[in-house]
Amino acid sequence: MLEGVNVALGVTGSIAAVKTVELAHELRRQGADVRGVMTASAQGIIHPWAVEFATDTDIVTEITGSVEHVELCGYDGWADVFLIAPATANTVGKIAGAVDDTPVTTCATTALGADTPVVIAPAMHEPMYDHPGVLEAIDTVAEWGVDFVDPRVEEGKAKIASEEAIVADVARAAGDRPLEGSHVVVTSGATSEPIDPVRVLTNRASGTMGRAVAKACYARGADVTLVHDGPDVSYADVCQVESADEMLEATQTACEMADTLVSAAAIGDYTVDASDGKIRSGQQLTLELEPTPKLIDEIRERHPDLPIVGFKAETSGDESAMIEQARKTLERTNLAFVIANDASVMGESTTAALLVHADTAARYEGTKAGLGGEIADSIAAIVGE
Structure with a gap:
């Protein structure tokens, strides 16, 4: 998701800084190159060596005559995006007031002046x-174009967002956003039909593919509605459904304002x-x-x-037969x-999948996240047309 993206990672003095090492690893797993910037308060919580290990680069702990803030976040700077995770209330307030008295706030001031995208994940x-x-500062900075990754409010704390949420927002900020202004509806996963209060009729679909498509569309700037029986996610408005009828009703409502539907769900x-x-066990039924x-x-x-993207699962293992069945579905409903x-x-x-159009079929092998990106690009x- 972040292949070829340079991320400058600002770390401030929240206890959530202990999660920075794993966040840096996840950014790199997603393809990004990462360089760390730390405040003095952050260094009291997590040692710079840990961040250096996680990013595999030297860490900026002070601004010197080498003007590290300009080299990272200035005009033609190294960073494609400046991510502050975690960001304290103190740091957000300073950014809103153009106060730059730490390496992180100095990089933020520089990035905002140079039009380098900034993503902030608050934690307090x-x-x-x-x-x-603090709310006013967040609103002020958001009006300047900064993307905020909403925290998880629980147990009296505004906890830092999940790594998945942060990565998705970094990808959205760093990308070209060809789907900006578009509303994409994605159905995902299995449906369940109740047999009795404890038993259901369902299938083996996990929803991994649908969520991958939704995330890829979000990263490309779309507003996404995800219709599924699954977890809430940060990158989409989620409509929770269980049965096929519930999925149909929710999808019909969502499509009233949609630009595209991706029907990835394995609907019963x-x-x-x-x-x-x-129903009592032990009897024939x-x-x-x-x-x-x-x-x-x-x-x-x-x-x-409405442009609709369909999915067709087969068990034959015969590619020509799969293409034939896909084209029948494509033609029947004008997909x-x-x-x-x-x-x-x-x-x-x-x-392993085939992207089947009216006259062509392209083969894909790889991760479902990668296929989600291919679908979002299509x-x-x-x-665009």
């Missing part, structure tokens, strides 16, 4: 986060009349299965011009393109 006690002066093909009470509505057919009927894959990749982090091309 909840009463500090609720202070009107059948439902049953659920029993009000628990026959379930009468009723087909569920086809989501893309229903959405196409209501939105004849933008279809992702065809073998059902064996459900729940895995890697995949959507950007469609929206």
Whole structure:
């Protein structure tokens, strides 16, 4: 997600600085080169050697005659984005007031003046986060174009956001944002049809692919709605659903203001009349299965011009057969393109898939995150047209 991106990582004196080492590792795992900048307060919590180890570069702990702030964040500076994680209330207030008395605030002032993207992940006690002066400072800095990664407010603390959330916002800040101003709806994961209060009819889909598409679209500037039965995520507005009917209803609502739909969910093909009470075990049981509505057919009927990306899972392992089935789906509902894959990749982090258009089919092998990026780029091309 961050291949070729240079990230200057500012660390300030929050106890959340102990998470900096793993954050730096994750930024690098995602492809970024990272250089650390630390305040004196941060050095009292985590040793510069730890950050040096995590980034594999020398750490800036003071501004010297080498003007490190300009070299990192100035015009034509090294950094593509300046990330401050964690950022204390003190640091946010200083940035809002153009006070630059630490290496981190000096880099922030320089970055803002040079139009280098800045991302801030605040971390502090909840009463500090609720202070009107801190909220005003956040609003002021946000109006200047700084991206804030909202903290997780729990246990009386505004805890630093997850690594996943920070990485997604860094990618969004550093990229070209070809989907900026677009609304992308993504369905993801499995649906579940209740058999009784404790049993459900479902499938093996994990939602990994759908979440990867949603994250990639967010990184490219889109506003994303994720319809699934899964966790809340930072990079999308989440509509929680369980059954196929609930997914259809939520998707229809979301698509009223959508520019693209990505139908990545493995929606159950059948439902049953659920029993009000628990069905006792040990008895023979026959379930009468009723087909569920086809989501893309229903959405196409209501939105004849909406670009829709479909997914088609097969078990044959025959690529030509997969392409043929994908094209049938593409033509039947006038889809933008279809992702065809073998059902064996459900729940895995890697995949082999075919991006099937009306006249072409391209093969992809790699991570689902990488495929999510390919799909998002194709959507950007469609929206651009």
